[in-house]
Amino acid sequence: MQTQASYTFSFLREHDVPALYDTFVAAFADYIIPIKVSRAEFAMKFKREGVEPSFCVGAFYGSQLVGFILTGLGEWQGVPTAYNAGTGVVPEHRGNQLTKQLYTFLLPKLRESGVEQCLLEVIKGNEAAFKVYRSIGFEEVRSLDCYRSPVGELLLPAEEPEPVVEIRKAAKGDWKTYSSFCGSSPSWQNSSEAFKRSPDQKMVLEAYAEEQVIGYVAFFPRTGSVAQLAVHPENRNQGIAKALLKEAIKQSQAPALMFLNVDQADARLATFLERIHVRHFLTQYEMLLRLQ
Structure with a gap:
């Protein structure tokens, strides 16, 4: 567990998943494209994207989960990879560089576990997120259309x-x-x-x-x-x-x-x-x- 300012960072466990769902819904309610998922759909997302709760990171304000990175594990083009299945911060806690701090907490564990690269997608036009990921060291690979x-x-x-x-x-x-x-x-x-x-x-x-x-x-x-x-x-x-x-x-x-x-x-x-x-x-x- 690690503390910076008034936030505490820790890896999550299975019993944190219900609170993680509530935070996910709150974090994405005002997203560029609002995301609405049921608890059952959230569980299916975990399975499909290979999310491992013990590699997911939470940012806590007191006992409240206010930010997270969902981490999927697997191989990507033959390389051990951690996939960002979702990063979110609830509106009232944005502007505190929580995404960067979450990655700072996560990356050492990924390296120790033999993960060689991290993969994610960010919506074109979401300049704030794009700049944060670039500052962490992510580089654009390709453009994907929906x-x-x-x-x-x-x-x-x-x-x-x-x-x-x-x-x-x-x-x-x-x-x-x-x-x-x-x-x-x-x-x-x-x-x-x-x-x-x-x-x-x-x-x-x-x-x-x-x-x-x-x-x-x-x-x-x-x-x-x-x-x-x-x-x-x-x-x-x-x-x-x-x-x-x-x-x-x-x-x-x-x-x-x-x-x-x-x-x-x-x-x-x-x-x-x-x-x-x-x-x-x-x-x-x-x-x-x-x-x-």
Whole structure:
């Protein structure tokens, strides 16, 4: 435990999670895009993003939790990584450099544990957060775009793709094969590891032609969030991605389709989403801090 001014910093434990949820809700209520999650959704976020409570840091004012960093652990592009699944400070305690102090408290434990880098996303336009992360040593890696549209506004024509494909539910995703279809690396929360960890309802649909998988979509039917969508390079521009999304919509309960944190450099996917009227609503910077 460490004290600076009137704040105390400590790593959290499982019994702190209920208070952590309350602080999370208070911290993000006035965010650039207000975030509203239920306790059940908060628990699912922990699982999907690999959050480890004992690596989460809390800032306490007396006995009140007023700031935090949610830390997910795993590998990122083959390197042991700590992912920032959320940093928040309740409004009345902002302006006290708590984010910087939280990282000062967290980084030694990460280094001692063999973590080699820290990863996070920050919304473009959130200059205060961007400056804080830059001052800590984070560097911008890439830009990620977020898209969303009601399913009724999507342009998904009725004609069948050519060649004709069969859409099947995958009993177990062949992620090694899928990765060869992709034009970019998915973000942390859209990775195959995160998808497999998530306790939320999830589904993978595969497009088959002559008994060969030539495309797939991995998505969450409850929320309409698409984690991954890709088609074999030799089978693009044949209507296969549209056929996959049409079936995904049939299997979903959500009123809208979402693609969160799509690599901006993947121009082919961005063009496809715009063509079927999935609207861009947000850009984030993916940032990395190397510890070794």
